[in-house]
Amino acid sequence: MAGPTAAERGDLQQESSGPPRSRRFGRPRPRTIVILSLAVLLLNAGALWMLYGSQWTHVKRVSVSGTRVLTPQEVRAVARVRLGSPLISVDTDAVAARLRGELSRIESVDVERSWPDEIELKVVERTPVMVEEKGGKFVEVDRHGVRFATVSQAPKGVPVLELSLSRSSSAAASLRRFDEKRLVREAVTVAARIPAAVARETRAVKVRTYDDISLELNDGRTVAWGSSEHSPLKARALTALMKAAPEARHFDVRVPTAPASSGS
Template sequence: MVGSTTAERGARRQESPGPPPARRLRPPRLRTMIIFAVALALLGAGGSWLLYGSKLLRVERVTVSGTRVLTSAQVREAADVPLGSPLISVDTDGIEARLRQKMPRIDAVEVVRSWPRGIGLKVTERTPVLLVEKGAEFVEVDDEGVRFATVSEASKGVPLLELTVSRPGSAAASHRRFGEHRLVREAVRVADALPAAIARDTRIVKVRSYDNISLELSGDRTVAWGSGEKGRAKARTLAALMKAAPAARHFDVSVPTAPASSGS
């Protein structure tokens, strides 16, 4: 059997179909582009109208959470949220600034949009750790040394702060060097370091100078604390000392590695 000739093989190669030609991407027609652009414009206009012009997304209510001493009505009044305004345009930073300015008791506040028609005010109030007597009233001091409110009745379980640094000598020099605010901060450090059981029994935190702070406890007991430094170590030492000498009336933890107690 005679094989195919060279001419026949060449003819077959010419007859066999090759790969399909690549399709060329046609540019979008002008009409399609115009329709797409118009659709986008309508969609944007509709969205803008829904957010700013529609009555569906306007502020109708203001909710308040997290208050303890303040009332929800007080917070809403101070916030002055513009009812009836488009929810999207409400100035949440401005509301937060007003609340902080008008209500020093507020430590932190979060203003959130509650879609579709509400504003939420999440409030965190300052907690007093010390009280300063002011005539017949009391000024509350928080854990940052901020004097944030004046109340007619002392908060239960919160000790009084006594600053007795007006006398000449080292106490007055300490006052000039550190300033009253720094001395208050040191008193706050001491109050914050106290174990809960001892804190409940603390009636007065007395500051004579930066390194001369003492406590007056219930039952005519006193504690020489020293400065606000090494507060946790002093607190542990005081708790152990009071347990070892329950009848003692005077404790000294100003040097926590060498504590002392006396009296009965």
């Protein structure tokens, strides 16, 4: 007996597969739409209440880390984060800007929310690499050449910056091109490149012009450094020169490929 034809098989498959997809997945009923909308509204309202209304997410603590000279109390006073306010409402950018603007000792600060109830202030203080003596006190200068604080005593192991700017015609032309701020940055760059053993003995970094920077050591020895250009080469040349001529009093590394020493 012959089986069903291809057309008959197709009819059977269509019947067994049920109604078309468009019939099974029609538009949601109005009641379903209303229930879903209410659920979304309730979730949003709950989230807003949790962020703004619940005491669980209000600021209870302001922690400070990274301070060395500043105290946590000083930092909190300037941050002015109000305890009891919603954590989500704290303007962290404004707090950071206020700290950097009012506390010059701060180089950078991260203000972070720590859920559910804490603001964290992570401070990086400026480190003096040189000081300038003014009126019996000392102005600290950081690695960027920024003068950021005045102290009554110079930090131990930090050299004094002496700006003895030359008044010659050539020096005046140099000063017009490289102003005092630029010269301070040049001195900072040199100070950062001094070999560690020499840096511990450096009493002063003297600046006359852009390319006339010198060092004075605690025992009176001097180093003619020149400009900050090729400072790594100059540092290596100075180390080698001091080993080769330990009794010398004057060292010249302005041309690092031809260093020189004199005096004894």
